[in-house]
Amino acid sequence: MTQQPQQPFSRPGAVDLSGLQAPGTSPGAAPGGPAGVSGAYTVQVDEQNFQTVLESSMNAAVLLVFSSARSPESVRLADDLQVLSNEFEGRFLLGRVDVDASPQIAQAMQIPSVPLVILVAQGRPVPLLQNAAPIEDLRAAINQVFAQLTQGGFTGRHQPRAGGEVDAETGEALLDPRYAPAQDALERGDIAGAVAEYQKLVDANPADAEAAAGLAMAQLLHRTDGVDLNAARAAAAAAPDDVAAQVMVADLDLLGGHVDDAFNRLIELVRRTSEGDRDRARTHLIGLFGAVGNDDPRVQRARRDLTSALF
Template identity: 30%
Template sequence: MSVQNSTPHVFDATTAGFEEDVLRRSLEVPVLVDFWAEWCGPCKTLGPILEKLAGEFHGAFLLAKVDTEKEPQIAGAFQIRSIPTVFLVKDGQIVDGFQGALAEGQVRQFLQHHGIAPAEPADEAPAKAAPLDPQAEVARLREAVAAEPDKDELRLDLALALLQTGAPAEAERLLDALPANLATDDRAVKARARLGFAALLADAPPPAALEAAIAADPGDLRARHLLGVHRIVGNDPEGGLEQFLEMLQRDRSFEDGLPRRALIDAFRIVEDAELVGRYRRRMASLLLV
């Protein structure tokens, strides 16, 4: 049942490469770790389902296959007592798992529960649209909402546009008024995360004052954190990520792991996938040394 090289999203995990291939890569994309063996009947039922979904999801998650007969050290580290056993690893940590040969529908529900949805095939990814002027987009959406006041999707779009222009109070009112089906929309969830960042700035000094504090004391991590939040909220995501990364490099344990938490929260907000991937890799290189 070896699957090495059968698809770019499925691979055989080994003891020697586990840290790089599973833990480090899980900082960029979720990894399902499937513990199996040739003699295991249920494994032969579950394995093809997992491999099928890994291909269908086009890299939204990776599937690491661990042959417990060949890799007993990995099985021991995960305290495997029965197979098949599957663990989900994200950001270098186990977040969930299941035992036994689930049906395909149940595996899909497991992935959906953790926010894992099929990605676009690499050769069919849509071209990036030219960035919109935030103020012009707010004006356009206000007119659209006035023309169709009962269309809740337009209100969500307006809330997102308002966040881009630094109007969190009005955006929050719009989000609070959304019906339940839209309140759990991925865009609404991201908007709530962005509001959380904005709330941190309620009594914060302005960016210029924070920059002066950092110039006087580069180790002032509280100032770096607030400046990073200013940058993220103010549409300078790379500037914000750079401040959080500098915090991680200087003291990863600051305020009970705030640098890492700030980076992870920012990754949920920043829309530029290439930028997020680059900073995830830089974060991984610091955490895994």
């Protein structure tokens, strides 16, 4: 029960991706770019990780740049934005979309031509640039956009996409010392303390993926602490459309290792309910995705099923 999940809590974006099923690279993979340019705040976007990239805009901005090898101007724009993504140190995540390799994304986003840059903030896409420009002009334009976002209180930053340190002997990832107090609390059985420690980290940096994931799992443990499984199942059976009863059983199923059962229960609840109840069920399900890990194939399958249930 103390296993720390590896992916962030997330919320669904605004684009229907139910038809996007082609495999691709992981969300952390850095695309090719100009020599010597780091991809710490850049991700190559494909059909498999597109939804996750959109969801990361809930806490910090995402710029999607659409390019094609058939348009050298669009590739140059993407390269320049990659340089700027490092300069802005996580103020935005750059998502590079090759429209030739991922035509379904271009279709879903209704991209008329390249180059094109779209700003995504809190799941809402807004066209930003339709032509390449000198990097100095790009820098000025981005500064202006983020000045407006800051005035609106949207100030989150993304974590670098570089890998963490590993133990030279075992090859296992080393625990970041920032997470040690929360992990220690879990090992002591102090679930409320773990929630508080993870919450401090998330409050300090909403883009901290590991802290958000740890918080999702700690909150799951806290919600189910002391709950009688049989009584919870009886309550859910007696009230199939009661959101509180259904999400409690889903939580317990997840902790018991019945991940698909937990997901399917809430997906069916989304199908049956409407308005506020439907939104509560959906939001809770997305939270469980974060606790399991967004790279887990069961999560990816459930995301597709949830999209189908919503649309």
